[in-house]
Amino acid sequence: MTMVETLATPDLSDENILRFVGGVRPCRRGGLRIESEQLGADAGSKLLVHNYGHGGCGVSIGFGTADEAAALVDAHSSTDExxxxxxxxxxxxxxxxxxxxxxxxxxxVAEKPGTETVSTVAGAVWLPTGIEFGETPxxxxxxxxxxNRSVRALRGLDQRFGVEELPVFEPAGAPAYPEFFDNGTIEPPTALERLPIGAAEQPGRVYRTLFxxxxxxxRVLIAEVEMMGGVFERRTIGRLKDIADLAEPVVVNCLxxxxxxxxxxxxxxPARGMLVLMKPQPLGYIAHDGYKYMFPREDALVLGGCFLEGDDRAxxxxxxxxxxxxxxxxxxxxxxPR
Ligand SMILES: Cc1cc2nc3c(=O)[nH]c(=O)nc-3n(C[C@H](O)[C@H](O)[C@H](O)COP(=O)(O)OP(=O)(O)OC[C@H]3O[C@@H](n4cnc5c(N)ncnc54)[C@H](O)[C@@H]3O)c2cc1C
Known part of the structure; x- marks a missing residue:
């Protein structure tokens, strides 16, 4: 057991509330779908690569799944397409x-730009939550x-991207998910005799992960894509015919x-989530108790949350x-006060 000093306490009074926000996590039974299919002549004879089903951890694993999807594109089409x-x-x-x-x-091509998607609502702590890992070994x-690839990619980004490592404190009674640590990307929790946060003296545990x-x-991702020559178009894809009509012979579905x-x-x-955004408070740690969590994001102190399966209200x-x-x-x- 390790003892640590008491850390700063947030001010959660009403005058610090900025707003309430919500979003829908795009979950999928069986987990991620990353695979390619060759569409027939009636669908434009295109190579279609799917990359979706990121559930509660798309920010955490986006880079890892992007590598998989890009590898499928390269494996099944020529590089000048x-x-x-x-x-x-x-x-x-x-x-x-x-x-x-x-x-x-x-x-x-997207209905909404990145800054208006559920991705911008996310907290976001690096944890593989709200996703099925898969049934077979x-x-x-x-x-x-x-x-593993996702963590390496996030660690390799420069400071502009806003990725840092923070300690996560959990009360001893909070749900534990040993499978989050099985992949070896983050060290498993260490037991604490007394949590350094919270009003009550209570045991807990701590681990470090990316935030x-x-x-x-x-914003930085969008700027990088534009800087590399990526072009954005705002449009709704309402039916498969819209895909057949696209000019490109290769399409990646990240819808x-x-x-x-x-x-x-x-x-x-869907799995609905809600957050309370409060005025930013640089606490330097994350408090985590299942879907009840507190993140010290630079633009807001983020209080979560919930995971309401089947509810698609944003x-x-x-x-x-x-x-x-x-x-x-x-x-x-x-x-x-209420
Ligand atoms: C409250 C909350 C907290 C979360 N916390 C975390 C966290 O701590 N860590 C973490 O890693 N993840 C977290 N997540 C999960 C994360 O937000 C998602 O996994 C991730 O944003 C999914 O990204 P995406 O690009 O697949 O989907 P989205 O961000 O939803 O993007 C989908 C895109 O497809 C477009 N689109 C959809 N349909 C069409 C169509 N028919 N035509 C044209 N365009 C279309 C949309 O406009 C959008 O551009 C959280 C989510 C919520 C709601």
């Missing part, structure tokens, strides 16, 4: 960047390789929830967000 990436969330952006870095011409090993300041991360109807994938399902619910606040206030021994 231009690519159309569908979707401009973190998955579309990282995929576009990897393709550009491999020398491809890339156009990104081969599939789990494949997923672990993606996790991604998502609004900045997405997240959009894949459910467009590609008739019944395995895709807008936040005031009563639920108040409940999130109450939970965090109780943990830090602060009064709830």
């Amino acid at each position: 231009p690519v159309c990436v569908l979707g401009a969330g973190v998955v579309g952006l990282t995929t576009a960047l990897r393709l550009l870095q491999r020398g491809r011409r890339v156009r990104i 081969e599939r789990v090993a494949w997923f672990h390789a993606i996790l 991604i300041h998502t609004p900045r991360f997405l 997240a929830m959009g894949s459910r109807s467009l590609f008739d994938d019944g395995a895709v399902y 807008e936040p619910d005031e009563a639920y967000c108040r409940e999130i606040l109450r939970h965090h206030r109780a943990f830090f021994g602060q009064d709830d």
Whole structure:
């Protein structure tokens, strides 16, 4: 057991509330779908590569899945063929960047730009949450390789991207997920006799992981894609015919929830999340208790949250967000005015 000094306490009073936000995690039974298919002449004879199903960890694993998708594009098409990436969330952006870095011409077509997607709502802590790893040992090993590649890619980014390492404190009674640490990318938790945060003296555990300041991360990703020659177009893809009509012979599908109807994938399902954003407070640590978490993001102190499976409403619910606040206030021994 290790003892650590008491750390700074956040001020969770009402005057520090900025706003409530919500979003839908694009989950998929069976986990990620990253595979290629050759479409027939009626669908434009295109190579279609799928890259979706990132659930609660798209920011964490975007770069790893982008490498997989880009490798499939290279394996099945010639390098001078231009690519159309569908979707401009973190998955579309990282995929576009990897393709550009491999020398491809890339156009990104999306209904909403990256700064307006669920990707910008994400916290984002590096943890493989809200996603199925896979049923077979081969599939789990494949997923672990993606996790490893993702961490290496995030660690290799320069400071502009807003990725840093932070300690994560969890009460001893918080749900534990040993599988998050099985891949060896982050060290498993160390037990603590007393947590250095919170009002009550209680045992807990600590580990260190990456934290991604998502609004900045997405802005820099977009700038990098543009700098490398990527072109953005705002458009809705409403049916398969829209894909057949695209000029590019190669298409990568990063449409997240959009894949459910467009590609008739019944395995895709939503998981609603809500967050309370408070004025930024540079605490230097993360408090984590399952989906109840607190992140010191540079633009906001982020209080989460929830994982409401099957609920596809993106807008936040005031009563639920108040409940999130109450939970965090109780943990830090602060009064709830309501
Ligand atoms: C509250 C909350 C907290 C989260 N916290 C974390 C976290 O701490 N760490 C983490 O790693 N992840 C976290 N996530 C999960 C993360 O946000 C997602 O996994 C990730 O954003 C998925 O990225 P994406 O690019 O696949 O999807 P999206 O960001 O949804 O992007 C999809 C893109 O496709 C476009 N699109 C969809 N349909 C169509 C169509 N028919 N035509 C044209 N364009 C279309 C959209 O406009 C958009 O550009 C969180 C999510 C939520 C909601």
